[in-house]
Amino acid sequence: MGAATGSATPRIVIAGGGLAGLSLALALKRALADGIDVTMCDPALKRDPHGDKRSYAIAAAARRMLTALGVWDRVAERAQPILDMVITDSRLQDPVRPTFLTFAGEVDGNEPFAHMVTAGDLTAVLLEACRTAGVDLRPEGVKGFSIQGSRTDVTLTDGAVLPAALLVAADGGRSRLREQAGIGWISWPYRQSGIVATIAHERDHEGRAVEHFLPSGPFAILPLKAVLQADGTLQHRCSIVWTERAENVPTLLESHPEDLLVELERRFGLQLGKLAFETKPQAFPLSFGVARSFVAERLALLGDAAHVIHPIAGQGLNLGLHDAAALAEIITDVMRLGLDPGAADVLDGYERARRTDITAMGVVTDGLNRLFSNDVLPVRLIRDLGLGLVDRMPGLKRFFIREAAGLTRQEAPRLLRGETL
Structure with a gap:
């Protein structure tokens, strides 16, 4: 592990302004202040973050991290706690959907195991916190990089070249920087x-999340915070993640809005009253992907650039926030010793810290999707028996809810335990 070179303040460049990248930038500046320069590069920084209407489940461990970073209080007023969860398994045409498994939504006292937050709200809060903390926010992309001994020269799309101790590729599942580094996928x-x-919808969801396992894939109903309307009434809202066979999606999305609403009601049910689309439905192809290595010379992969998993467990963003917590802790610890944050052994520590967790979550989500996204009768009988057994075992249910909350890892980074760096 080499010493930091030269007297200049070490710079970390983060390519990609998503939630994982923003969290890493904020964590580093909060921990090291003027002892580090953090530059974030992303053309999306030009856009209003509130335009992103996607919603995410923030697990309890990730919420503890956001609390430690000093931003959760500003997010909490717009966040909806998940108070309980119901899981069903049926065919689409079945008149009744029996409940096979229920989870109470609390861990460690009255702490919800997850909150639902819109991406725009969380991004806006993190951006403002980064700006206040002194993160250099540049609305340009990263064009490429070249290793120059003990640094990497990062070239931006406007032609500027930034010398850095480390480049963090947080540029998504189709990462160009990962490809340039020669990392396999x-x-x-x-x-x-x-x-x-x-x-x-008309009626209050009461904080309940529902996941219907259907032959084409899971259909998740995730509660969102109600919005006060101009007439003083509350508009109740949910986010849906509707997994469908790829060949059926173009026909669905191109159908008349009333026909699409009928298809929604078949899956959603009418337990919350009349339904309406508040945002236009968007479709994203689903895949599994993992990098053969999470690091290269003076390069670390973060979030979707390192791993993409099925959304069946709602853990994609939480894995990215875990990446940010682990990398921030490793960089902070070595820099406080006056060492080089981009050294090979430092990056190897990040690889070791994240590989097992990501591999395990990838295997679990892939297996769950294959198990539940089919209509083979013997498989249905076995999985429904398994769900019923888990529902009757309180200890096992507590383990699963703590796992979903991200609280079962004994060696979790300090931020995920709610501790400052």
């Missing part, structure tokens, strides 16, 4: 697409 498609939208 193991992947396969699921032949499914995820349709996402915000749904308005």
Whole structure:
């Protein structure tokens, strides 16, 4: 582990302004202040973050991290706690959907295991916190990089060249920087697409999340914070993640809005009253992907650039936030010792810290999707028996809810335990 070179303040360049990248930038500046320069590069920084209407489940461990970073209080007023969860398994045409498994939504006292937050709200809060903390926010992309001994020269799309101790590639599942570094990518498609939208409904969801396992894939109903309207009434809302066979999606999205609403009601049910699309449904192809290495010379992969998993467990963003917590802790610890944050052994520590967790979550989500996205009768009988057994075992249910909350890892980074760096 080499010493930091020269007297200049070490710079970390983060390519990609998503939630994982923003969290890493903020964590580093909060921990090291003027002892580090953090530059974030992304053309999307020009856009209004509130335009992103996607919603995410923030697990308890990730919420503790956001609390430690000093931003959760500003997010909490717009966040909806998940108070309980119901899981069903049926065919689409079945008149009754029996409940096979229920989870109470609390861990460690009265702490919800997850909150639902819109991406725009969380991004806006993190951007403002980064700006206040002194992160250099540049609305340009990263064109490439070249290793120059003990630094990497990062070239931006406007022609500027930034010398850095470390480049963090947080540029998504199709990462150009990962490709440029020669890091292999193991992947396969699921032949499914995820349709996402915000749904308005008449009755209060009471903080309940529902996941219907259907032969084409899971249909998740995730509670969102109600919005006060101009007339003083509350508009109740949910986010849906509608997994559908890829070949059916174009026909669905191109159908008349009333026909699409009928298809929604078949899956959603009428327990919350009349439904309406608050946002236009969007579809995203689903796949599994993981990088053969999370690091290269003076380069670290973060979030979707390192791993893409099926949304069946709602853990994609949380894995990215875990990446940010682990990398921030490693960089902070070595820089406080006056060492080089981009040294090979430092990056190897990040690889070791994240590989097992990501591999395990990838295997679990892939297996769950294959188990539940089919209509083979013997498989249905076995999985429903398994769900019923888990529902009758309180200890096992507590373990699963703590796992979903991200609280079962004994060696979790300090930020995920709610501790400052």
